[in-house]
Amino acid sequence: MTEAGGLTKLQMYIGGEWVAPSGGDYIESVNPFTAQPWALVPRGNAQDADRAILAADEAFRNGPWGRMHASDRGAIIHRLGALIEKHADELAEIEVRDNGRLLAEMRHQIAYVAKWYYYYAGLADKIEGTVHPCDKPALSYSKHEPLGVCVGIVPWNAPLLLFSLKAAPALAAGNTIVMKPAETTSATALKLMELVEAAGFPPGVVNVVTGYGKEVGEPLATHPKTRHIGFTGSTATGAHLGMLAARDIKRVSLELGGKSPNIVFADADLDNAVRGVVGGIFGATGQTCIAGSRLLVQREVHDEFVEKLAAFTKAARVGDPCNPATQIGPMANQMQYQRVLDYIEVARNEGAKLALGGKHPEIEECATGYFIEPTIFTGVTNNMRIAREEVFGPVLSTIVFDDAEEAIAIANDSEFGLAAGVWTSDMRLALKMSDRLEAGSVWINTYRDISYTTPFGGYKKSGLGRENGVEGIREYLQTKAVWISTAKEIANPFVIG
Incomplete structure (x- = not known):
């Protein structure tokens, strides 16, 4: 050098x-x-x-x-x-x-x-x-x-x-x-x-x-x-x-690429699931192939879960990545920064409801960097572009489901099959989901774990x-x-x- x-x-x-x-x-x-x-x-x-x-x-x-x-x-x-x-x-x-x-x-x-x-x-x-x-x-x-x-x-x-x-x-x-x-x-x-x-x-x-x-x-x-x-x-x-x-x-x-579903059932430990969902999509500012960018939540706990999720995410510190207190850093480059902002606009135009974020943060130390607030959309359907295309940024699409069969159908209705997460206290249900989900990695009550010992790769595209x-x-x-x-x-x- x-x-x-x-x-x-x-x-x-x-x-x-x-x-x-x-x-x-x-x-x-x-x-x-x-x-x-x-x-x-x-x-x-x-x-x-x-x-x-x-x-x-x-x-x-x-x-x-x-x-x-x-x-x-x-x-x-x-x-x-x-x-x-x-x-x-x-x-x-x-x-x-x-x-x-x-x-x-x-x-x-x-x-x-x-x-x-x-x-x-x-x-x-x-x-x-x-x-x-x-x-x-x-x-x-x-x-x-x-x-x-x-x-x-x-x-x-x-x-x-x-x-x-x-x-x-x-x-x-x-x-x-x-x-x-x-x-x-x-x-x-x-x-x-x-x-x-x-x-x-x-x-x-x-x-x-x-x-x-x-x-x-x-x-x-x-x-x-x-x-x-x-x-x-x-x-x-x-x-x-x-x-x-x-x-x-x-x-x-x-x-x-991936468009991985993170599936939360009503019987899950919701507080733990919130932490897992946040890490799955906002960790690394959403710039991972395994990002849990599609959040599937069972209808009976949807509103409660989204409220907990938004409150937890809103408290995350955005800023200088060298500061030990920072939890969310910038996008990696200007091109990806603009791409993610464009997808946020696409989601709004498709009718998704912005529940949190969606813009450059109004924080002084973030003024010149490629920062985007952690963003949560609700009211998303699986046919929207925001639910089908890989955004590769801190943008979460929330989709409602009623039962396991519907969750499986929504999760598998994607050209991608890299990863999936399941949050439930019912191990029979967890095993059923792991069998039926079309993904190379399925995490149960955790997300984004990798190891040098464990095979990693994708299904489909x-x-x-x-x-x-x-x-x-x-x-x-x-x-x-x-x-x-x-x-x-x-x-x-x-x-x-």
Whole structure:
């Protein structure tokens, strides 16, 4: 990192070297709290993408990484986790400047990110094959091998966490990686490369190229030496990357959009449900793919619950994300700020009733930043745009239901299927809901919990593949079957089987 005109000037990391963008151009990274630039991010291009892929391919085919025993690879990955844990506060401060998330939350989250590296470091030497009960005169067994060069493309809402969900299992599987963070939030990924060097990764095993999707992301995805594309982001972009990958029959893992229902039954602990609903939609200022943006409330407790919810939310402190007392920070960038305000206007025009928020807060310290008050709409029907499209902001749509069957029908009436929440004291009902809801994750009396041990991914247009847990590493492996004949001779060479 260097200074240029008062801004921190960053470099890309390719083949174990810090490099400037080949075109010489940079992108301003803007602090969402001040709406002022603080860093210059390299604006890479196809030439930079090619250089990174070739470096990763060379490291995979001819470097020490592929010849290294899995236990030794695991030790290096574990060291990276320890370094992340040691530098969590520094990484958190950078992330807050980049995307406006709460400092208290980022300190906790980045310290927790280290556990992904610990988990997959331990899994690296436990990828076992199988000996098959073959019906032929042969020893038949299978083994799991890495794919090669894997590309990870991650968004701006949780840059280092989402980077690690892809990098840790890909590396543990024995692959090399090229990561492209969002152009507006690249600083932590580049800072992480200092820790990658310190952990002892061979050159070319981990690379970071920054820039815009069209200029860098697509060249990475379409490069003939890329074997896997891992993407987190919008459904539209994921579909586009999926089509690009299909041309060369590349593997993809896509974690995409959501419009997740958070369902509150009349028998629930309403105070606890309020806290869960608030965390589900206003945590991270609503900028999470699993945001519980559709609140389904049983009719008999609807008014009481909304009143409790509005009172609790109204008391939340909006302001400087570095202040430990702040509970809701700014939107991550100007484009998303305007997008959310536009959706609020759409909801009003559709006839939804504004119960809380809906505008930039009238708070002095929020005057220049990309702030939007936590917003609650009531009177929403499931055919409104506000209930069907992903807003990705602090906007909650409240829908009334009468019984479990209606709740299930409303919840599943969506093109998305990433997550769902259920609040009830009836465990039979909870299990029924978990069986019937079309979602990759279902939380009962909690919301937004994730773990490195537990598979995560979506149904329907919310994605393909799974991250986390043992299933997460399988996305980065391919299976080879080996046959060793025990027959004395081939009986008939013209007959197979």
